[in-house]
Amino acid sequence: MENNGEMTKDCKAVRFEQSDMVxxxxxxxxxxxxVVRKMDxxxxxxxxxxxxxxxxxxxxxxxxxxxxxxxxEKMYAEFVKKQQKTDMDY
Numbered sequence: 001m002e003n004n005g006e007m008t009k010d011c012k013a014v015r016f017e018q019s020d021m022v023x024x025x026x027x028x029x030x031x032x033x034x035v036v037r038k039m040d041x042x043x044x045x046x047x048x049x050x051x052x053x054x055x056x057x058x059x060x061x062x063x064x065x066x067x068x069x070x071x072x073e074k075m076y077a078e079f080v081k082k083q084q085k086t087d088m089d090y
Contacts, residue, residue, distance in 0.1 A: 020046050032056050 007015070021041060028036065035052045039045065057065040066072065 017043070017046060024049070 024031070031053075035049070035056050038052050039049050
């Protein structure tokens with residue numbers, strides 16, 4: 001997998017794929033269940049995973065998909081307060 005001390009294109013692709021897999025596994029708890037159930041980790045999985053996430057975002061219900069920001073933090077804090085009032089275990 002090396003060519004004159006340099007990694008081949010295929011070797012680099014495998015290493016990138018391994019690195020990406022570690023990041024996915026570390027963040028598995030925040031990946032939507034719907035996406036996790038459909039994903040596989042066979043060679044080339046990143047493209048399929050990206051497609052699944054894009055489909056999830058395109059069909060996201062309730063509000064426009066966006067990354068975490070100050071407004072979203074505020075909405076979440078309000079949600080937690082509301083839930084605490086109804087949660088008997090809290």
